[in-house]
Amino acid sequence: MIRTSITILIVFTIITGLIYPLAITGIVQLLFPFQANGSIIVKNGQAVGSALIGQPFSEPKYFWGRPSATTPYPYNASLSSGSNLRKNIKVADIPVDLMTASGSGLDPHISPAAAKYQVQRVAKSIGIDESKVYALVDTYTQQRQLGVLGEPVVNVLKLNLALIEEEKNRIKK
């Protein structure tokens, strides 16, 4: 019985611990290389971040993401973490996702309401028309997947990258 246990364990370690993950890696590196390698956004040949991992923003000219509870500093992608706190929120007029830490501490998204809430500040800070910034937020709003799943969101990093493009174009003109 001990011999059988050990050999069965070895056989299934090879099947489920070696062949299976390697085969999946091979298949998805062919089918979905962008996703399998972390959804890295590349601009002008340079990696500028991941479409799935949020970054910290605090300057007024950028849209801000959600508070992050990772340690020792926010949006530390090498150790995801939530706050594990129970928060009682008393202010009703600020979108709630801007006042609450995300589960992963790396949430790349905010709600469309949270983006619109920041438009005035962002537009004023970089000196472009509010309507243009509103239009950008609309462009970068992802609706519910398949029309029903999840919640509508805006990807903060992508929105900020688009904002910089917008600003560059304005300066060129």
Add this chain to the structure above:
Amino acid sequence: MTVNGLLQIAIFLTVVGLLAKPLGNYIALVYDAKISGLSRLERLIYRICGVHAEEEMSWRTYASAVIVFSVAGFAVVFLLQLFQGFLPLNPQGFKGVSFDSSFNTAVSFVTNTNWQGYGGEATMSYLTQMMGLCVQNFLSAATGMAIMVALIRGFTRRNSKTIGNFWLDITHTILYILLPLSILLAIALVSQGVIQNFNAYRSVPLMQPLTYNDSSITQQVLPGGPAASQVAIKQLGTNGGGFFNTNSAHPYENPTPLSNFLELLAIILIPASLCYTFGSMVGDKRQGRTLLAAMLIIFIPLLMFCYYSEMQDIGSAGNMEGKEARFGVVNSALWATATAATSNGSVDSMHDSFTPLGGLVPLLLIQLGEVVFGGVGSGIYGILAFAIVTVFVSGLMIGRTPEYLGKKIEAFEMQMATLVILIPCSVVLVGTAIAVATDSGTAGVANPGAHGFSEILYAFSSTANNNGSAFGGLSVNTPFYNTILGVSMLIGRFGVIIPILMMAGALADKKHVPVSSGTLPTHGLLFILFLTSMIIIVGGLTFFPALTLGPIAEHLKSIK
């Protein structure tokens, strides 16, 4: 609660309902050895391992095989962690894991608990993840399903000394059920953005550098690893151990609402299907539907209550602390309820940050003994223990002889069923008492008071019932908690498996009692209500005092 939220819940339940029956019937065919597409591979495995396919096992042999196999599996996971620093596929150069944490994690994955005292992306090498943890995701799930089948054979066999062959049962489970489903799910998950690579962690520039301790942080380090292959079986096998620290809240582990839907579906799919498998194998499909109905009667109201409680915060979006924007409150509440009900234990939001009553729901579902769906296999054998107690108690009340599925329920079966129900309960209460009474137990509490008590109670409930989800907020990677929670997982797993197999052996040996006018029907509305009441009364009476000191006290304090 929103219309869209209720619609998402309805779609989820409908899809589970549509898939559970065909999958359940397929699984029954697998265990009746009617599926043999990989028979050459099977025969090769048996030849290498010296398994005699025609050999049957007594309950003693079956139990010994389970234990020896688990011990061997434990040793591999334990040693891989201790020595990962010297082994390949470790691009981050992680050092060996500490002795007590290695013990805890090895126990955790072998017992299908998948409690995690460590943060995956900062602790485990790719080799440890795939050849240690991923393997046990398959093997511990297959072990649970094998034991369920052994118990079902106890009911279907007559005057038999044997209950099947453990090696065949796990081989069939892996080759025909877990592996094909995992392959499909893993590929689907990568299409959504779950990572699957062997790259070293990659630095990307931060768009806006950050100042920390007077130094400027200009880079963000993005983790890599073979995540999708492990996440697929983590969900399908009610394992729940995350590849990353924040489990399926992490965008690389669960990037989109669709990946969330698929992972949620995978949490509950096999446990729900096994109700049909059970009905099909005992030759009376009503028996399987009865179990499923009893589970749903508990599951749906608790799900609605959790969703409702989480929406009660100020702001139309509800309580978003610890939740991800793309999932919102409804998918977080749905996941919390499903993961607790099934003994999966993965999370897509942080339960510690739920409202007191919202967080009570997963805690209560775990404490009901992981029989509302429950773990793969373990959910069915758990609820069958409750069914036996129900038959006995209701038989006493109305003066009928207790019989279940054609087998007379006697003192021995009752003793075993009672042990199955009471052992995890005692571990939870005694463990919590020890932790709150010792300095090393209270040292790890981040939020003192009623909430801190809930954190400790949740940790013991989760480990003793082999769930593995954490309330968080409790520092558990200490020698005290690694050891006591490890022991709690061991008793919760093997303290249940052994009486189940003893009962299977005793039942198989009995003759068949034909249905008579004196037989209490064990299907239909009346029995469903009996069974649900039994589950709620036992769980409720056992844990009500403890729950009063934790979440209920906290809720009452918050409304004063």
